[in-house]
Amino acid sequence: MFVITSHRPLSRTRSDCEPVLVERSDVTLMAVVSGKSSLFHSVPAKNASVPSLSIALILLLVAEGLEAESVDDGRNQLFAGILRDEAVERINQLAKISDADGYLERTFLSPASVKAAQLIIEWMRDAGLRTWVDQMGNVHGRSEALNTTAETLLIGSHADTVVDAGKFDGSLGIICAISALKVLKTNGKLHKLSRPVEVIAFSDEEGVRFQSTFLGSAAIAGQLPASALRTSDKNGATIQDVLKENSFEGSDASLLQVKYDPESVWGYIEVHIEQGPVLESLGSPLGIVKGIAGQTRLKVKVSGSQGHAGTVPMLMRQDSMVAAAELIVNLESLCKYPDRALTYKEQCGSYKKESFSGLVCTVGEISSWPGASNVIPGQVNFTVDIRAMDDDDRGAIVSEFSRQVYQICDNRMVNCTIEHKHTAEAVHCDSELSQQLKQAAHSTVKKMSRKIQDEVPVLMSGAGHDAMAMSHLTKVGMLFVRCRGGVSHSPDEYVSDNDVWAAGLALLHFLGQHVSGDYMSS
Numbered sequence: 362m363f364v365i366t367s368h369r370p371l372s373r374t375r376s377d378c379e380p381v382l383v384e385r386s387d388v389t390l391m392a393v394v395s396g397k398s399s400l401f402h403s404v405p406a407k408n409a410s411v412p413s414l415s416i417a418l419i420l421l422l423v424a425e426g427l428e429a430e431s432v433d434d435g436r437n438q439l440f441a442g443i444l445r446d447e448a449v450e451r452i453n454q455l456a457k458i459s460d461a462d463g464y465l466e467r468t469f470l471s472p473a474s475v476k477a478a479q480l481i482i483e484w485m486r487d488a489g490l491r492t493w494v495d496q497m498g499n500v501h502g503r504s505e506a507l508n509t510t511a512e513t514l515l516i517g518s519h520a521d522t523v524v525d526a527g528k529f530d531g532s533l534g535i536i537c538a539i540s541a542l543k544v545l546k547t548n549g550k551l552h553k554l555s556r557p558v559e560v561i562a563f564s565d566e567e568g569v570r571f572q573s574t575f576l577g578s579a580a581i582a583g584q585l586p587a588s589a590l591r592t593s594d595k596n597g598a599t600i601q602d603v604l605k606e607n608s609f610e611g612s613d614a615s616l617l618q619v620k621y622d623p624e625s626v627w628g629y630i631e632v633h634i635e636q637g638p639v640l641e642s643l644g645s646p647l648g649i650v651k652g653i654a655g656q657t658r659l660k661v662k663v664s665g666s667q668g669h670a671g672t673v674p675m676l677m678r679q680d681s682m683v684a685a686a687e688l689i690v691n692l693e694s695l696c697k698y699p700d701r702a703l704t705y706k707e708q709c710g711s712y713k714k715e716s717f718s719g720l721v722c723t724v725g726e727i728s729s730w731p732g733a734s735n736v737i738p739g740q741v742n743f744t745v746d747i748r749a750m751d752d753d754d755r756g757a758i759v760s761e762f763s764r765q766v767y768q769i770c771d772n773r774m775v776n777c778t779i780e781h782k783h784t785a786e787a788v789h790c791d792s793e794l795s796q797q798l799k800q801a802a803h804s805t806v807k808k809m810s811r812k813i814q815d816e817v818p819v820l821m822s823g824a825g826h827d828a829m830a831m832s833h834l835t836k837v838g839m840l841f842v843r844c845r846g847g848v849s850h851s852p853d854e855y856v857s858d859n860d861v862w863a864a865g866l867a868l869l870h871f872l873g874q875h876v877s878g879d880y881m882s883s
């Protein structure tokens with residue numbers, strides 16, 4: 362019995378194989394073959410001579426229909442040190458910077474977000490980029506080009522997180538971009554770029570603290586109204602307060618300074634985890650985003666009659682908690698079975714049931730006052746997140762839900778208000794950018810696994826991204842990276858080291874299309 366652990370790409374034989382790497386110098390090799398874990402054998406490698414191991418490996422691989430690759434050291438051409446090992450280390454480092462003990466949370470300009478920004482600035486400088494922080498807390502790293510007046514290619518993602526977050530959502534896109542540019546610097550090609558390239562780590566995409574999202578990217582895209590500065594969080598602190606606390610001006614004028622001139626920007630691309638199960642089910646490490654679902658965020662406030670849990674008869678109650686519960690269950694039913702509730706001929710023209718692609722709704726937060734077990738709540742507030750690939754679908758659902766809210770609250774003699782916190786229209790990614798990303802992804806997967814027949818998947822995104830805001834400034838493209846089980850917004854979020862590597866390599870190949878000469882060697 363022997364263990365074969367490997368560090369170099371073997372030919373990928375089945376779509377669900379992770380490409381594994383075989384290192385000649387490492388006499389212990391492992392052939393990981395999909396669905397055949399019985400292939401794992403273990404023996405202390407030190408007892409085995411290399412020839413017998415290589416023969417064993419070839420026999421093993423041939424037996425499994427894997428063609429043993431000529432093991433040339435392609436590792437250096439694939440920059441695993443920077444694009445995988447260092448990138449993974451940085452993802453883990455960033456994940457340790459949190460406002461909370463025991464789980465990951467970084468919200469707009471929180472102490473942890475300020476600390477994370479400092480680390481990102483260090484990494485950007487290490488990649489040879491000129492860095493600065495703008496008046497909305499976005500961190501910028503820029504490389505000039507041969508032609509300094511050419512329009513800039515922007516690459517970004519967000520540095521903030523949800524509560525109890527995973528370590529890849531947002532961070533992966535920032536770190537891969539910095540790593541790909543570091544490879545160009547290492548190869549002496551950073552200043553051979555045909556256009557300036559700028560990495561942006563956005564200060565707020567998730568909208569956890571102020572409920573309105575894309576604060577950083579919307580400001581750069583000129584989509585953030587000055588009134589947003591007066592938005593307050595649960596404790597009554599406004600965005601303006603938080604900016605000033607962090608030595609930013611927090612004025613309407615300073616917000617305007619953040620806006621980019623559309624004429625100065627060539628395009629925006631973002632690398633992000635898929636946060637869904639499609640790539641994993643297809644056995645593909647990378648995918649291209651065709652479009653991003655539109656989203657609406659609401660805050661519903663239900664006010665009833667606060668009272669004694671033991672003395673108010675059931676039929677005399679105006680119970681805001683039960684009213685909220687009925688609203689939430691009705692919302693779920695509306696989004697599960699929209700055609701039952703909506704007769705589209707009267708309300709919205711000729712809708713067909715299947716037009717509700719990507720329709721989802723979530724109540725993520727609920728709070729009650731006074732929050733004591735023996736008091737009938739006087740006030741219950743909850744959030745609503747509604748998304749759909751089609752903006753008219755989403756609009757129809759939001760208006761039907763609003764109708765139901767007022768009807769149910771009337772029936773229960775409680776007062777309801779609905780506050781619109783955030784709306785972002787669905788976005789279609791630019792075909793030219795998407796094609797370039799697709800080529801980069803295709804050559805990456807081919808290089809890493811040496812065998813690729815299948816197309817790079819193209820898919821829609823139910824998750825929102827800064828690309829939604831940036832689409833108001835310039836054309837956008839997105840590259841998705843496989844994540845285990847599609848899990849995200851959870852500490853179980855996971856991307857394999859090789860997929861982190863694939864993402865960085867794809868970005869490098871994409872940047873290579875904007876570099877004169879051979880970008881892959883010094």
Ligand SMILES: NC(=O)NC(NC(N)=O)C(=O)[O-]
Binds near residue numbers: 656
């Ligand atoms: N990539 C994300 O997780 N984005 C999240 N944030 C926004 N703003 O959409 C979300 O909820 O989908």
Ligand SMILES: [Mn+2]
Binds near residue numbers: 523530567850
């Ligand atoms: Mn997220």
Ligand SMILES: [Mn+2]
Binds near residue numbers: 519
């Ligand atoms: Mn995200």
